[in-house]
Amino acid sequence: xxxxxLTLPLTLLSPDPHQPRRELENDSASVTxxxxxxxxxxxxxxxxxxxxxxxxxxxSVNGETRYTIVSGQRRYEAARMVGLKDVPCLVIDEPSxxxxxxxxxxxxxxxxxxxTASELALAVQSLVQSGATQEAVAHKxxxxxxxxxxxxxxxxxxxxxKVAFERGRIESPRAAYDLNKLPPQLQEQLIGEAEHKGRxxxxxxxxEVKQLYTHKLSQVRHRYEVPAVSKDExxxxxxxLVDGVQDQYDPTEDRFAVFGEDWPQWxxxxxxxxxxxxxxxxxxxxxxxxxxxGQPGLHDANTVDALRVRVPGFTLTRDQVLRLYxxxxxxxxxxxxxxxxxxxxxxxxxxxI
Amino acid sequence: xxxxxxxxxxxxxxxxxxxxPQAMRVYLKAYxxxxxxxxxxxxxxxxxxxxxxxxDMRGLSWRTPQSHRTEAGAVGGWAQINVLIADxxxxxxxxxxxxLGISRATIAYTALYWFARYMRxxxxxxxxxxxxxxxxxxxxxxxxxx
Numbered sequence: 001x002x003x004x005x006l007t008l009p010l011t012l013l014s015p016d017p018h019q020p021r022r023e024l025e026n027d028s029a030s031v032t033x034x035x036x037x038x039x040x041x042x043x044x045x046x047x048x049x050x051x052x053x054x055x056x057x058x059x060s061v062n063g064e065t066r067y068t069i070v071s072g073q074r075r076y077e078a079a080r081m082v083g084l085k086d087v088p089c090l091v092i093d094e095p096s097x098x099x100x101x102x103x104x105x106x107x108x109x110x111x112x113x114x115x116t117a118s119e120l121a122l123a124v125q126s127l128v129q130s131g132a133t134q135e136a137v138a139h140k141x142x143x144x145x146x147x148x149x150x151x152x153x154x155x156x157x158x159x160x161x162k163v164a165f166e167r168g169r170i171e172s173p174r175a176a177y178d179l180n181k182l183p184p185q186l187q188e189q190l191i192g193e194a195e196h197k198g199r200x201x202x203x204x205x206x207x208e209v210k211q212l213y214t215h216k217l218s219q220v221r222h223r224y225e226v227p228a229v230s231k232d233e234x235x236x237x238x239x240x241l242v243d244g245v246q247d248q249y250d251p252t253e254d255r256f257a258v259f260g261e262d263w264p265q266w267x268x269x270x271x272x273x274x275x276x277x278x279x280x281x282x283x284x285x286x287x288x289x290x291x292x293x294g295q296p297g298l299h300d301a302n303t304v305d306a307l308r309v310r311v312p313g314f315t316l317t318r319d320q321v322l323r324l325y326x327x328x329x330x331x332x333x334x335x336x337x338x339x340x341x342x343x344x345x346x347x348x349x350x351x352x353i
Numbered sequence: 354x355x356x357x358x359x360x361x362x363x364x365x366x367x368x369x370x371x372x373x374p375q376a377m378r379v380y381l382k383a384y385x386x387x388x389x390x391x392x393x394x395x396x397x398x399x400x401x402x403x404x405x406x407x408x409d410m411r412g413l414s415w416r417t418p419q420s421h422r423t424e425a426g427a428v429g430g431w432a433q434i435n436v437l438i439a440d441x442x443x444x445x446x447x448x449x450x451x452x453l454g455i456s457r458a459t460i461a462y463t464a465l466y467w468f469a470r471y472m473r474x475x476x477x478x479x480x481x482x483x484x485x486x487x488x489x490x491x492x493x494x495x496x497x498x499x
Contacts, residue, residue: 218389227387229475233379240374241470249412251471258402258472 005052008067008089013055013076016068016101041078043142049075052088056101067091070101117173118166121151128152153177159184164191164201175203182206182213224259224266246317321346367443369396370435371461372418377469378432384473396461397438399472403464404445408471415455418462434461 053072057065069076070092079087094101127137134152138145150173157165157180165176169191179187179201190209194201229237255263318335321342325332330349336342373381385395409415419431450457 215389218387221388223388224473225387226473226475227383229380229383229478231478233376234475234478236376237380237469237475240376241466243416245414245416247413249408249471251408254402254406254408255472257406 003090003092006089006091007086008055008091009086010076010079010084012064013053013067013069013087013089015073015076016070018101019069019073037074037078037081039142039144040074041081041142042139044075044078044084045082046140046142049079049084049088051075052090054092055089056092056094116166117151117154121154124148124151125155150174150177156180160188160191169195169200171200171202175201175206178203178206178210182210186213222259222262222266224263246319318342325349363437365440366437367440368435369400369438369443369446369457369461370433371458371465372420372431372433373462373465375430375432377465378434380475381465381469384469384475392434393436393438396434396436396465397442399464399468400438400442400446400461402472403460403467404449408467409463413463413467413471415459416463416466417459 051072053075054070055067055072056070058068059066067089076087124137124141127140128134128148132140134148135145138148141148154165154173154176157176161170161176161180164170165173170176170179179190182190186209190201190205194205259266322332322335324346325335328349330352336345381395382392385392388395390398446457446460449455450460453460
């Protein structure tokens with residue numbers, strides 16, 4: 001009798017109580033850190049069981065032959081999780097010798113070579129380039145979507161980090177990715193130190209160096225430098241400034257006092273807009289200013305003020321409109337309430353000059 | 354009877370409490386992180402500048418913080434800020450508060466508002482680093498203000 005392929009009901013299979021693999025759930029050495037039983041189940045749901053489960057016939061109950069799993073217990077458990085009724089099996093014809101079975105079970109796991117992270121990353125890239133979304137690829141491979149983006153990030157590794165990662169000198173893809181974002185000099189230093197000590201670069205090493213680097217960077221930054229904010233954060237920030245309270249305040253002097261004489265240069269460096277003396281305070285009606293109007297960011301905050309009126313080319317507060325009416329000799333007794341009506345009325349007054 | 358260790362208290366610091374809109378807190382924390390400062394350090398620095406320069410005497414209005422449970426008025430509501438700051442700064446704050454008859458929370462919030470709006474507001478992300486506005490977005494540098 002020789003080995004034969006059969007599709008067998010799951011109910012006829014039973015795990016080998018002497019199975020050397022005790023931990024079914026996780027494979028800590030996995031490059032994706034996602035070789036969980038659930039991941040395998042997801043993969044089986046998507047593409048089925050690609051490799052048949054090796055089983056051996058043990059006994060017969062009521063005319064039904066029962067089988068013990070020789071190798072493929074994770075596939076068996078995952079198939080149960082998915083709810084499969086039948087699974088492809090390779091029924092082997094070998095003696096029921098405990099030591100022989102154990103050797104074959106250990107060898108089966110020992111000789112398997114996992115794909116390297118780089119190989120996996122290239123495969124993932126091909127799938128994504130073929131038009132599949134990252135979520136779909138993750139679903140098909142039975143890994144998390146975040147792992148897919150992490151693998152794709154590995155493709156941007158360069159220089160010493162790429163070499164060290166491919167040589168297995170960096171603990172994880174995350175550590176390699178974070179290290180890649182640091183300056184090349186620091187990368188080489190960290191990798192060199194780890195090699196000198198005969199150890200690999202860990203996520204913790206990278207985090208510590210990154211913190212130190214960030215701290216040092218913060219010490220040399222000019223106080224006028226600001227972090228980048230997203231559009232959402234910026235619009236939420238400008239919205240929270242609207243509180244119905246009006247200021248007649250010119251911040252120019254205070255900016256010089258707080259940030260020093262060179263803040264206008266930093267302003268230009270960050271925005272590309274040349275600051276000119278008088279911009280912040282200049283042009284006010286009766287000396288009144290519109291706050292930090294010299295700051296491009298703040299202009300938007302001002303324009304959302306409920307009391308402000310927008311007319312072509314100008315932005316005026318209600319108080320400024322009142323003073324303008326007085327100066328022009330126009331009646332300000334029955335000023336319209338809404339901003340739009342006030343804008344029209346102002347345009348009418350201006351046209352009569 | 355087991356001995357209970359007393360809580361560790363830094364006797365050189367005092368508690369300052371206020372509330373700020375959540376979006377402002379997010380920005381101030383990011384600004385602080387950018388410069389290696391925690392909220393404690395940032396608030397102490399801002400308060401010191403504020404109490405030295407006194408922008409409230411030159412047109413800045415006081416602003417009263419709302420309850421941290423308040424949803425209205427700011428996206429994400431208001432966030433509570435409890436920080437320990439150096440005694441000398443906290444002492445000056447208490448003195449100013451008594452002198453003006455304004456709560457410490459109001460002074461602290463106005464100082465943070467002043468810093469975040471007038472001293473160093475965030476950059477509009479629509480303005481690129483080269484100063485060229487993104488397509489379709491009109492950005493005024495403020496020169497057109499009257």
